[in-house]
Amino acid sequence: MNTRSGGQPSAVPEAILNSGEVVLPPRISRVNGCSLPLHCFQVVTWAVFVGLSSATFGIFIPLLPHTWKYITYVVTGGIFSFHLVIHLIASCIDPADSNVKLTKDYSQPVPIFDRAKHAHVIQKQFCHLCNVTV
Ligand SMILES: [Zn+2]
Incomplete structure (x- = not known):
């Protein structure tokens, strides 16, 4: 069982970095990739897309010979447009299970998980945080 410095059982989802630092998730659930606070990966993906x-x-394309320039604009433009559409769709959908979407109130803080009662958050297709069958 995970314990904190005070010897209390760990009660919320957490990650432990290599340095031993405990990282707690935000208290309010993100609905999708546009929800605040942004994760650094969300910022990095958009920055990489804009930079590339x-x-x-x-x-790069303006440096190509005249005949190749327009073909490359069309092909690369199509690929970048397709990626942009897929990226926007992936960022804007709520990935939660349909049963969770029906019952969960996203304005409430993330429920506390008690590791003393359950070994895993989801057991036998039942989520102990959301109290729904998933
Ligand atoms: Zn859940």
Whole structure:
């Protein structure tokens, strides 16, 4: 069983870094990839997309020979547009199970999980945090 410095049983989901530092999740659940507070990966993915788009369309393609330039604009533009649409869809959907979506109130803090009562959050297709069958 995980224990904190005070010897109390650990009651909330957590991750332990290599340095031994305990990282707690935000108290309010994220609904989708647009929910605040943003995770650093959310910022990095958009920054990489904007950076690669700028470099590709602003620097690399204009340096190509005239005949290749327009073909590359069309092919690369299609690929980047497809990626943008998929990225927006993936960021805006709520990945929660349909039973959780029906019952969960996202404005409430994340429920506390008691490791003394249950070994895992989800056992036999029942979520002990949401109290629903998933
Ligand atoms: Zn749940």
